[in-house]
Amino acid sequence: MSDVARVAGVSVMTVSNVVNGRPRVSAETRLRVLEVVADLGYEVNLTAKRLRAGRTGTVALVVPRFDHPYFGELAGRFATLLGEKGLHLAVEQSGASREGELSAVSHARLHMYDGVILSVVGLHYDDVDRLRTDLPIVLLGEQVVPERFDHVMMANVEGARLATAHLLERGSRRVAMAGGTPSGPSTGASELRSEGWRAAHRDAGLEPPEDLLVPMPDLEAATAHRVVAEALARARERGALPDAVFAVTDQVSLGVRAALHDAGLRVPQDVRLIGFDDLGLVQHVPPGLSSVDPHNGWIVERATDLLLSRIAGSTEPPQHLVAPASIAARASTA
Amino acid sequence: MSDVARVAGVSVMTVSNVVNGRPRVSAETRLRVLEVVADLGYEVNLTAKRLRAGRTGTVALVVPRFDHPYFGELAGRFATLLGEKGLHLAVEQSGASREGELSAVSHARLHMYDGVILSVVGLHYDDVDRLRTDLPIVLLGEQVVPERFDHVMMANVEGARLATAHLLERGSRRVAMAGGTPSGPSTGASELRSEGWRAAHRDAGLEPPEDLLVPMPDLEAATAHRVVAEALARARERGALPDAVFAVTDQVSLGVRAALHDAGLRVPQDVRLIGFDDLGLVQHVPPGLSSVDPHNGWIVERATDLLLSRIAGSTEPPQHLVAPASIAARASTA
DNA sequence: ATGAAAGCGCTAACAT
DNA sequence: ATGTTAGCGCTTTCAT
Numbered sequence: 001m002s003d004v005a006r007v008a009g010v011s012v013m014t015v016s017n018v019v020n021g022r023p024r025v026s027a028e029t030r031l032r033v034l035e036v037v038a039d040l041g042y043e044v045n046l047t048a049k050r051l052r053a054g055r056t057g058t059v060a061l062v063v064p065r066f067d068h069p070y071f072g073e074l075a076g077r078f079a080t081l082l083g084e085k086g087l088h089l090a091v092e093q094s095g096a097s098r099e100g101e102l103s104a105v106s107h108a109r110l111h112m113y114d115g116v117i118l119s120v121v122g123l124h125y126d127d128v129d130r131l132r133t134d135l136p137i138v139l140l141g142e143q144v145v146p147e148r149f150d151h152v153m154m155a156n157v158e159g160a161r162l163a164t165a166h167l168l169e170r171g172s173r174r175v176a177m178a179g180g181t182p183s184g185p186s187t188g189a190s191e192l193r194s195e196g197w198r199a200a201h202r203d204a205g206l207e208p209p210e211d212l213l214v215p216m217p218d219l220e221a222a223t224a225h226r227v228v229a230e231a232l233a234r235a236r237e238r239g240a241l242p243d244a245v246f247a248v249t250d251q252v253s254l255g256v257r258a259a260l261h262d263a264g265l266r267v268p269q270d271v272r273l274i275g276f277d278d279l280g281l282v283q284h285v286p287p288g289l290s291s292v293d294p295h296n297g298w299i300v301e302r303a304t305d306l307l308l309s310r311i312a313g314s315t316e317p318p319q320h321l322v323a324p325a326s327i328a329a330r331a332s333t334a
Numbered sequence: 335m336s337d338v339a340r341v342a343g344v345s346v347m348t349v350s351n352v353v354n355g356r357p358r359v360s361a362e363t364r365l366r367v368l369e370v371v372a373d374l375g376y377e378v379n380l381t382a383k384r385l386r387a388g389r390t391g392t393v394a395l396v397v398p399r400f401d402h403p404y405f406g407e408l409a410g411r412f413a414t415l416l417g418e419k420g421l422h423l424a425v426e427q428s429g430a431s432r433e434g435e436l437s438a439v440s441h442a443r444l445h446m447y448d449g450v451i452l453s454v455v456g457l458h459y460d461d462v463d464r465l466r467t468d469l470p471i472v473l474l475g476e477q478v479v480p481e482r483f484d485h486v487m488m489a490n491v492e493g494a495r496l497a498t499a500h501l502l503e504r505g506s507r508r509v510a511m512a513g514g515t516p517s518g519p520s521t522g523a524s525e526l527r528s529e530g531w532r533a534a535h536r537d538a539g540l541e542p543p544e545d546l547l548v549p550m551p552d553l554e555a556a557t558a559h560r561v562v563a564e565a566l567a568r569a570r571e572r573g574a575l576p577d578a579v580f581a582v583t584d585q586v587s588l589g590v591r592a593a594l595h596d597a598g599l600r601v602p603q604d605v606r607l608i609g610f611d612d613l614g615l616v617q618h619v620p621p622g623l624s625s626v627d628p629h630n631g632w633i634v635e636r637a638t639d640l641l642l643s644r645i646a647g648s649t650e651p652p653q654h655l656v657a658p659a660s661i662a663a664r665a666s667t668a
Numbered sequence: 669a670t671g672a673a674a675g676c677g678c679t680a681a682c683a684t
Numbered sequence: 685a686t687g688t689t690a691g692c693g694c695t696t697t698c699a700t
């Protein structure tokens with residue numbers, strides 16, 4: 001910038017004014033400066049600008065993994081919405097581990113950003129509680145989190161209840177839950193959604209068939225494929241196949257679909273199937289997979305609003321929002 | 335930092351030395367400073383550190399869209415590898431448009447990063463040629479790009495040739511190409527892969543059946559689903575159904591799979607199907623979709639090596655690398 | 669309409 | 685082992 005100033009015969013301040021389109025610069029000075037800028041190929045140094053401004057114009061989204069379609073869809077929505085508000089999105093990966101997430105939210109790292117949207121999969125309550133809050137943070141995800149943070153989550157119980165009721169209404173009577181968890185403290189998506197599965201059974205006057213919960217070590221499609229294949233083999237031996245499956249996520253639903261195919265079971269004729277997340281791709285997986293629509297658009301809008309108002313200095317009490325949920329019915333539950 | 339220095343009764347330089355773990359600080363001074371740091375909750379300001387250092391420790395990956403599984407998988411691999419090298423990855427979305435990509439690679443934006451890996455979908459040769467090169471940039475993608483850039487691409491022609499040959503070897507004789515392009519300048523993935531499809535036919539002594547190319551306005555699964563459904567309906571009227579489909583990408587393959595299902599055609603009994611990219615999810619889409627494995631691991635390693643050596647100041651002539659390709663054979667081509 | 673001075677938080681280089 | 689000086693590139697404030 002000082003080079004430009006020297007060559008153009010003006011002060012750096014005038015260059016700054018021209019480059020930033022501020023008024024009070026004569027047309028001819030502006031022109032001359034612009035010429036020199038082009039000649040010298042000058043470009044602002046954002047790092048310096050930010051040091052001075054004390055803000056970065058960039059928001060971070062920290063997700064457990066880049067390679068899960070759910071987070072890809074989420075990131076796309078955030079990028080679009082933030083772009084409209086003149087902010088930039090950088091996506092970081094926390095690695096789905098406590099360590100990764102803790103390091104991803106270390107203030108050292110995050111001071112690069114004006115605010116952070118953090119998907120808290122893998123962080124425990126105490127870890128979140130330990131986070132300093134002098135940086136605007138909005139939490140996403142199905143964990144229970146400390147009161148003092150803004151938090152937007154899905155309607156886990158209600159969505160699962162809707163999905164299970166959807167199956168029961170269509171006449172299914174042995175509704176398995178892939179990725180379900182035996183009763184326990186309600187601390188994550190799997191637990192909450194299992195509660196919804198139980199609630200739907202009770203609403204229908206049925207005892208929740210706990211033997212049809214199929215727990216999994218993780219919620220990858222490959223894991224679901226393997227675990228459900230084994231569960232189906234055992235159920236078949238006992239002559240006790242399910243007639244429907246509620247999968248805790250669409251990734252799991254995909255694995256279940258594959259396992260059912262391998263077992264020679266037709267969807268929906270032999271077994272109905274519904275997932276959770278409504279990933280764009282599940283409508284293209286034969287025969288078209290039903291899913292719980294978690295209203296990601298709503299989640300992204302609310303999270304963005306909360307973050308922006310915190311960045312603007314809002315000291316409102318922290319909010320804890322739950323998105324609506326609805327059923328995207330497709331052929332797999334027809 | 336100066337607050338810490340004052341309270342601890344030392345100079346800011348000593349604080350800097352302690353905080354950065356540099357030697358030549360007495361144990362007791364170090365201890366005292368660390369205590370004050372904890373008391374005051376001091377954290378380094380990375381922006382200032384970077385302004386001073388002139389480098390950011392962060393590399394950007396610019397992808398067309400966050401919500402395409404291929405880029406999610408790619409980003410995950412880059413993040414892991416760069417993490418091992420002590421660098422941080424931020425992913426940016428260009429929006430798959432010329433404008434988006436140009437703004438994403440504007441120097442103003444990119445000066446935040448030590449280097450950039452840019453996926454050039456949507457950029458024309460001239461646009462790329464206009465990029466300044468005082469920042470290390472490695473190009474990814476199937477476009478033809480100016481010589482002066484490092485570039486890593488897939489084996490498009492060879493991969494498509496392998497896929498098509500794989501189908502022909504298994505006895506298919508009417509191999510359609512979903513997302514194929516009638517002969518023309520070889521400027522993108524679709525064109526190059528169509529060339530491979532032609533080459534395999536010629537290798538087998540067959541005339542490429544140009545009427546079995548099914549062009550598409552974009553390569554979304556939904557588009558493929560619709561376009562292929564229409565093409566199948568027309569083909570059926572003429573009694574000229576294909577007995578195999580090579581899909582230009584796995585996203586397209588997914589759409590083709592759905593269209594085949596809707597048309598009552600079985601995979602692989604009535605129609606064999608193979609895609610390109612080997613996304614993790616296609617092995618779980620019934621009956622398990624074959625695909626061309628583009629060796630993403632190789633691509634990511636090479637691109638990272640190139641970028642890091644440029645960042646380190648290498649002035650080697652620019653490299654243009656082509657990854658190996660192989661067939662991941664699954665039930666859809668059995 | 670333009671400019672000079674000061675300083676954002678940090679560290680390399682050079683004292684002591 | 686510790687401190688002083690200078691400056692990274694920019695903008696805010698206060699002249700002129």
